[in-house]
Amino acid sequence: MEKNVGGFDRTWRLAGGALLAIIGVAALVGVVSIGTVLPVLLVVFGVVFFATGVLQKCVLNRLVGLDTYRGEEAETDRMDEVSTDRPS
Template sequence: MKRNVGGFDRTWRLVGGAILVAVGLASFAGLLSVGTTVAAILIVAGAVFFATGVVQKCTINRLLGIDTYRKDAETDAESMDETPAKRAS
């Protein structure tokens, strides 16, 4: 599967996912009272958001035809890796 998560979308997945996991864990620790079921849902949802931000691939984005990944950066990086360095004579 191609990368389809990037830019602002990726940033919010990483930040939002971490926040959801933190709120869920805080609830399990007794620091917040949102309920056990809600806390578990927050942890799972946060982990999924964070993971999709890390790997930059989202099945739901693919099904909906959404692609926020910037292809220019990948193309530039690949061309730099394949081009051998020229040495001065």
């Protein structure tokens, strides 16, 4: 599977996933009291979001046709073309 997570989408997944996992673990050890099922879900979703941010691959993005990684490649390619076309 090709990379399809980049830019703000990747940043959100890394930061948000870590935050969800930390809150879930804090609730599981008793620092925060929010029940028992919710902390487990927070940890699971946090780990999944963080992993998709690190790997830059998301099955759900592929299924709906969302590709935030391509924008980064296209921008880089376009900038390289512009810089090579200009005379020195």
